[in-house]
Amino acid sequence: MSENGTQTVRTGGIRLSYRSWGAEVGVPVVLLHCLGEDGEDWRGPLISGLAGRHPVHALDLRGHGESDWPGSYALDDFVGDLRGFLDELGIDKAIVVGHSFGSVVAYLFAQEHPERVERLVLEETGAMRPLQPPQEVPEPPPGIPAFDWEVKVQWARQRNDPDPRWWDRLGAITAPTLLLGGGDGSHLPQQDLHLMAERMPDARVLTIDGAGHLVHEARPMEFTKAVLDFLAED
Numbered sequence: 001m002s003e004n005g006t007q008t009v010r011t012g013g014i015r016l017s018y019r020s021w022g023a024e025v026g027v028p029v030v031l032l033h034c035l036g037e038d039g040e041d042w043r044g045p046l047i048s049g050l051a052g053r054h055p056v057h058a059l060d061l062r063g064h065g066e067s068d069w070p071g072s073y074a075l076d077d078f079v080g081d082l083r084g085f086l087d088e089l090g091i092d093k094a095i096v097v098g099h100s101f102g103s104v105v106a107y108l109f110a111q112e113h114p115e116r117v118e119r120l121v122l123e124e125t126g127a128m129r130p131l132q133p134p135q136e137v138p139e140p141p142p143g144i145p146a147f148d149w150e151v152k153v154q155w156a157r158q159r160n161d162p163d164p165r166w167w168d169r170l171g172a173i174t175a176p177t178l179l180l181g182g183g184d185g186s187h188l189p190q191q192d193l194h195l196m197a198e199r200m201p202d203a204r205v206l207t208i209d210g211a212g213h214l215v216h217e218a219r220p221m222e223f224t225k226a227v228l229d230f231l232a233e234d
Contacts, residue, residue, distance in 0.1 A: 006039075006066050011084025017066035018059045018085070019043075022051030027118050029095045030082070031058040032102030035155060036147050038065030041099075045224040046216060050231075054095070059085060061102065063148035073154040075166075078105040079112055086116065095231065097121040099216065101155065104128065108166060110173045117175040121227055124182055124213050126159070127192035129167050134160040170199035177203040178230045180223065185212030 006017045019039045022029075029050050031042045039058030050056045060067040062081055082105060086094060095118050098106030103125035110117045135156045140149040177200055179193045190207065197203040208215055208222050216223040 009088040015068045022056040026054040028055045032098035034100035045220045049224045063151040069148040073151045095119045099123040111169045114174040120175045120177040123180045128162040179205045181207045182211035182215045183207045183209035
């Protein structure tokens with residue numbers, strides 16, 4: 001364990017850093033952060049609420065935090081990392097919670113490995129359809145970034161011209177799914193959450209209006225209650 005409280009695993013030649021809290025029994029919960037953050041972003045009421053009933057693991061995605069910055073950031077790389085992470089920890093099936101970029105990784109993983117996802121929570125997720133107009137591929141800011149800027153560059157390209165299977169295979173997600181939107185103040189089209197839910201076999205949308213894109217930060221107690229209520233359902 002590092003001085004920052006993180007542990008590491010190696011999978012596919014990549015070192016991944018993560019933080020763990022909570023019970024030793026129960027279905028494990030894996031938390032996936034948004035672009036530019038790391039696993040520390042989840043610390044707060046959600047961790048406290050989950051940790052009494054679940055082992056909780058907050059991963060630093062590749063190119064972020066204390067995980068390796070390998071320069072290759074195809075979404076399939078992130079999906080493979082998550083699979084390898086679960087394998088290394090001996091987790092056959094997990095509850096996966098993702099925010100924004102992390103939520104896209106979460107649902108692409110759920111498409112590829114539906115048998116390994118118990119439940120899925122997607123906070124302010126993105127519909128992977130071609131953007132019109134496309135995003136500009138961003139130039140790096142001055143100074144040393146807190147994450148590998150190449151992640152953002154490659155994400156913009158994939159967001160502009162996504163693989164059609166990412167949209168077409170939403171129906172392959174078998175886990176009960178909660179799509180959480182921030183309503184007013186979010187830069188994402190909120191109708192996309194409903195369009196995605198319609199394509200999934202067992203999905204619903206909950207809007208915490210006025211929370212914007214950072215729902216778990218802007219409205220932590222409401223976000224936590226929504227997640228815990230969803231996980232407690234039969």
